[in-house]
Amino acid sequence: MRHGGLFVAASKRIGQAILTALAASVLVWALLPLAPGDVAERVLLARGMQDLTTAEIDAAREQLGLNDPLVIQFLNWLGGVFRGDLGQSFTSQAPVMQEIMERLPATLMLLGLALVVSILFSLALALIAAAYRDRWPDQAIRLYTQIGAALPTFVFALLALTFVVVGFQMGRVLAEPSWSAALIPAFIIGLDRAASWTQLLRAGLLEAMASGYAEVARARGASERRILLRHALPNALLPFLTAIGVSVGALIGGAPLIEAIFTWPGLGAYLLEALTARNYPVIQAYVLIAALSYVTAALLVDLVALVLDPRLRGQTG
Incomplete structure (x- = not known):
């Protein structure tokens, strides 16, 4: 029964994730038909054609499938997504998937390192803050978390670029996709993310330290450090x-500004170029990647939570 309950709860979470991904795909696809102006005309202008005739625009609409009903257009687009076909770039006329795969490793390197930095940083700071509650280490950490939660990531990035990269000649302004070049921008992203995570974990630790099982552990002679780490x-x-x-999702969504500031050759800079040129297939692809990354990460967290906490297996939401 225990494993059966886990299977049922996990199946529900997976079903919810699939429905969320489908809903997100509808919203992502709608970016193109709901965009202002004629899509076919924008495509032809992006290819460098001028003085467009009605016949040329009509031919482009037919080629792009824009004369089909919206439902058929969505199903064709969704079928292309499942095949790995995200359309063609308006500007380069190259497959969007190909251009994404050329830049994806650099973004994964940066965000993966940033995620590790933020997790380790928030874990360490929250444990220190809980161990020294209301003393100067806790007060200093709370000051950092308040500043970090209030300021956007790009402010930290600009300060680091001005004082660390330019002032102290550490790192590179024209970054290459290498682990050493990724350290400073990844640290900036991690520092920003860790602020809110530290606040949340510190609050959870303090609540657990004041719980009944913690009092029982103290009565049995357990040290505060053991209660903190083991309970x-x-x-x-x-x-x-x-x-x-x-x-x-927020991590991926905030990457373009950081990549632009540090001239990091990843998906973020690619997106900013697409936004400037109104290159909607590229914008669709980036938003879809961010949405699916969020859904996947949330699903994995839900599944881990089901394994760690049996009480959640009886919840249907």
């Missing part, structure tokens, strides 16, 4: 993991 931390991890899962 409080495991119980505070689930909300922390959930926060990480729901922040993945």
